[in-house]
Amino acid sequence: MSFFSNKSEGVMGIDISSTGIKLVELSRTRTGYQLASMASVALPRDAIVENTIIDSAAVSEALAEAVRLARPSTKNAAMAVAGNAVIIKTISMPMISEFELEAQIEYEADQYVPYDIDDVFLDFHIQGMTADDPDKMDVVLVACKREVVEDYQLVLSDAGLNAKCIDCAVFALENAAEITDEHTAPTGDQYALPDEDAEVNALVNIGANMMNINVLIDGRMAFVRDQFYGGGNLTEEIQKAHNISYQAAEQLKIEQADQIDPDALEMFYVGLTSELVRSLDFYSASRADFPVRKLYLSGGCALLPNIATELEQRLGIDTAVLNPFNHIDIPPRKFDTAQLEQSGPMMMVPVGLALRNFDT
Numbered sequence: 001m002s003f004f005s006n007k008s009e010g011v012m013g014i015d016i017s018s019t020g021i022k023l024v025e026l027s028r029t030r031t032g033y034q035l036a037s038m039a040s041v042a043l044p045r046d047a048i049v050e051n052t053i054i055d056s057a058a059v060s061e062a063l064a065e066a067v068r069l070a071r072p073s074t075k076n077a078a079m080a081v082a083g084n085a086v087i088i089k090t091i092s093m094p095m096i097s098e099f100e101l102e103a104q105i106e107y108e109a110d111q112y113v114p115y116d117i118d119d120v121f122l123d124f125h126i127q128g129m130t131a132d133d134p135d136k137m138d139v140v141l142v143a144c145k146r147e148v149v150e151d152y153q154l155v156l157s158d159a160g161l162n163a164k165c166i167d168c169a170v171f172a173l174e175n176a177a178e179i180t181d182e183h184t185a186p187t188g189d190q191y192a193l194p195d196e197d198a199e200v201n202a203l204v205n206i207g208a209n210m211m212n213i214n215v216l217i218d219g220r221m222a223f224v225r226d227q228f229y230g231g232g233n234l235t236e237e238i239q240k241a242h243n244i245s246y247q248a249a250e251q252l253k254i255e256q257a258d259q260i261d262p263d264a265l266e267m268f269y270v271g272l273t274s275e276l277v278r279s280l281d282f283y284s285a286s287r288a289d290f291p292v293r294k295l296y297l298s299g300g301c302a303l304l305p306n307i308a309t310e311l312e313q314r315l316g317i318d319t320a321v322l323n324p325f326n327h328i329d330i331p332p333r334k335f336d337t338a339q340l341e342q343s344g345p346m347m348m349v350p351v352g353l354a355l356r357n358f359d360t
């Protein structure tokens, strides 16, 4: 699902996030995927705030720098939107064809989207039968403010790139999770209903400012949410506890995590846990019969030592960290494999975007 896409030419994935640009290009091998090119370029701290591009020149420059470093084989990008500008809703509708739905979607969306329908890009995806009504189907409706998409398109085109596919971060996360063994893709009949031993996984991507959550029942999206909480909150706690600059706190966190003031870490985990509980409560309000069995972490914050154990103990849910690079062939002559594998969890969203290249 994406707002628009033109798959006639290849695409690379470009994740434009608050701390930086991540570019990933994949190629297909006989058995799976290979990393073709990649780069990460940091952004100045206030270039993107709450998913709004503030300093577009800085973002374009970083994009151009990422392209210079990675030397991808294409200028076409798949990118993602997230946060408040994006509305993702599952609605129940009478069974109609995709063609009929296409004609009706604007009317349907108008009831659920709090913005003027002319001001948003719309997309939809027929997900399957509605759980308690076999005459109806669940349709995932996605809307994103036009101006937000256009801002992203503009910085890409200023860097000489084309936005070929606009995705949502939570869907990119799901796409990337599908290539890891831990998580199964939806199989079989798209109208089948899950039974009581369904696999219920929560994908949780924790970045600097926000976390993207996607709960899947048997590999099918059941709940998504973007929340503003992330590694930046820990950096701020460290800054206060150690009385140092944001920059120094960031460095301490990444390079000497064992030196972090335990109280700062505790404050961060308390906050993170309560944000997660809030989302999981929202989810279970509608799907109490399918409790989350396993949490899969990713994003830069997942690199924090022991985060899986901490969350497992605090939430009482089995937790693991996802690393897409354990499932992608990385040619050692071209890349620093050890370093990439170590930072892999941070690359889930760009990898998921890069996988759009192989959509049929």
Ligand SMILES: Nc1ncnc2c1ncn2[C@@H]1O[C@H](COP(=O)(O)OP(=O)(O)OP(=O)(O)O)[C@@H](O)[C@H]1O
Binding pocket: 017, 018, 019, 020, 206, 207, 208, 209, 210, 211, 230, 231, 232, 235, 250, 253, 254, 257, 299, 300, 301, 303, 304, 305, 346
């Ligand atoms: N080794 C590490 N240990 C702990 N935290 C880390 C490590 N490496 C990066 N981080 C933190 O991860 C965060 C960046 O993660 P990520 O790249 O996923 O975020 P982002 O996509 O730029 O941000 P967002 O999506 O929130 O806008 C930062 O807060 C950074 O400090």
Ligand SMILES: [Mg+2]
Binding pocket: 015, 017, 018, 207, 208, 349
């Ligand atoms: Mg991010």
